[in-house]
Amino acid sequence: KAGVTQTPRYLIKTRGQQVTLSCSPISGHRSVSWYQQTPGQGLQFLFEYFSETQRNKGNFPGRFSGRQFSNSRSEMNVSTLELGDSALYLCASSLGDGTTYEQYFGPGTRLTVT
Amino acid sequence: AQSVAQPEDQVNVAEGNPLTVKCTYSVSGNPYLFWYVQYPNRGLQFLLKYITGDNLVKGSYGFEAEFNKSQTSFHLKKPSALVSDSALYFCAVRVQNRDDKIIFGKGTRLHILP
Numbered sequence: 001k002a003g004v005t006q007t008p009r010y011l012i013k014t015r016g017q018q019v020t021l022s023c024s025p026i027s028g029h030r031s032v033s034w035y036q037q038t039p040g041q042g043l044q045f046l047f048e049y050f051s052e053t054q055r056n057k058g059n060f061p062g063r064f065s066g067r068q069f070s071n072s073r074s075e076m077n078v079s080t081l082e083l084g085d086s087a088l089y090l091c092a093s094s095l096g097d098g099t100t101y102e103q104y105f106g107p108g109t110r111l112t113v114t
Numbered sequence: 115a116q117s118v119a120q121p122e123d124q125v126n127v128a129e130g131n132p133l134t135v136k137c138t139y140s141v142s143g144n145p146y147l148f149w150y151v152q153y154p155n156r157g158l159q160f161l162l163k164y165i166t167g168d169n170l171v172k173g174s175y176g177f178e179a180e181f182n183k184s185q186t187s188f189h190l191k192k193p194s195a196l197v198s199d200s201a202l203y204f205c206a207v208r209v210q211n212r213d214d215k216i217i218f219g220k221g222t223r224l225h226i227l228p
Contacts, residue, residue: 004157033216042220043158043204056215090157101146101208103216105157 002027004093004106012112018079021109023091025072031055031096032074033103034066037088046089049074050096078111086113116141118207120219127195128227135190135222137205147188148206148216149179158204164188165210175199195226 005024013019025032033056034046045058049068066076072093078085088110092103117140127133139145146165150158162173164181172178179190188205205219 035218043218045215045217048215058215092158101216102148102160102163103158104160105150107155107157 004091004104006089006091006106006109008109009107010110010112012114013081014114015081015083017081018077019081019111020075020077021089021091021111023074023076023093023106025074025091025093026104029093029095029104030072031094032068032072033092033094034074034076035090035092036060037090037108038086043090046076081113083113086111116207116209116214116217118205118217118219120203120205120222122222123220124223124225126225126227129197130194133192133195133199133224133226135203135205135224137188137190137219139186139188139205139207141207141209143209145207146210147179147181149173149177149188149190150204150206150218151175152202152204152221154201161190161203197226197228200224200226 007022031050033048036044047066048056052068063079068074088108090105090108092105094103119138148163149161151161152158161177162171164171169181177192181188202221202223204221206216208216
């Protein structure tokens with residue numbers, strides 16, 4: 001099975017711009033979660049989508065949003081970028097059906113805001 | 115509220131020696147517990163999990179972890195460290211039977227010295 005893929009892998013944006021990141025989960029996985037990873041804060045949960053519905057949400061401002069499509073692919077959007085949004089954004093997929101909870105992570109998108 | 119603590123930012127171990135990476139948790143309910151490893155410029159890889167049953171769980175690459183309910187701990191262990199084990203290790207928890215998000219610890223950097 002193909003693993004979790006994320007595009008793009010690297011991104012450089014300017015403060016005030018917006019950005020969209022994409023994640024394709026493992027085939028058959030219906031849950032997609034997004035995380036922000038920074039050296040100081042570790043791994044911070046952004047949100048989880050299951051069957052096109054947001055199931056859980058972390059403590060991030062409304063500038064961070066996401067969605068999931070019927071094929072389980074997910075996108076996250078960050079509007080009005082700030083310097084502090086520079087981070088590695090990780091997507092993880094899991095079955096989401098309550099039988100098993102381990103997540104499988106993509107390689108991440110490295111976002112740099114200048 | 116759920117929380118995970120990894121009390122050591124960094125652990126140094128000589129190659130061939132046993133290693134332990136510590137994790138304690140706090141949840142209101144029965145926990146699912148996980149260990150993930152992250153190699154440089156890569157996403158997180160699932161190592162092992164505790165769901166129920168045997169307190170000693172075996173996982174990938176010769177790692178194992180011991181669930182201790184009374185001490186609310188889930189320490190990661192390996193009998194003989196390899197230089198290739200050098201990486202960033204994350205402990206994570208979620209509550210059983212609830213669709214809550216997974217909470218990750220801040221990570222412990224493991225250095226195996228040749």
